[in-house]
Amino acid sequence: MITLTVFYEESFWVGVFEQKVDNKYQVAKNLFFSKPKDEEIYNFILEEYEDLQFSKPIPTTKVKKKKINPKRLQRKISKKMNKTGVGTKAQQALQQQREQNKKKKKQYKKKQKDRMQQRKFRLKQEKKKQKKKGR
DSSP states (O other), X not given: OEEEEEEEETTEEEEEEEEEETTEEEEEXXXXXXXXXXXXXXXXHHHHGGGOOOOOOEXXXXXXXXXXXXHHHHHHHHHHXXXXXXXXXXXXXXXXXXXXXXXXXXXXXXXXXXXXXXXXXXXXXXXXXXXXXXX
């Protein structure tokens, strides 16, 4: 089951796709710069859904459902409809994805920095050798 929640956050419209398949929960986030119309969302789903990068699957546990009083159920539904934003699971999954991307980027930057330092060191050594040869 896949759900899409669209909400306004800090001058952008955000769409959060939540996917539950075989007790696995995944999340993907997309920015809409202006308020998306229904047909724009439909076209996005048709054309660009496959390009979304979902977070790594998080295992979910099934909870036994008790029979709920209809009035209570109606109150829960109305609260859920009025609530804007993303569920906590979605936020956690997005946060994990951000942290993983941050770690990858940090490792990449460290490798680049080490390469630059080694290159500078080699250049200094060659320069020293050239000076010594000149004597």
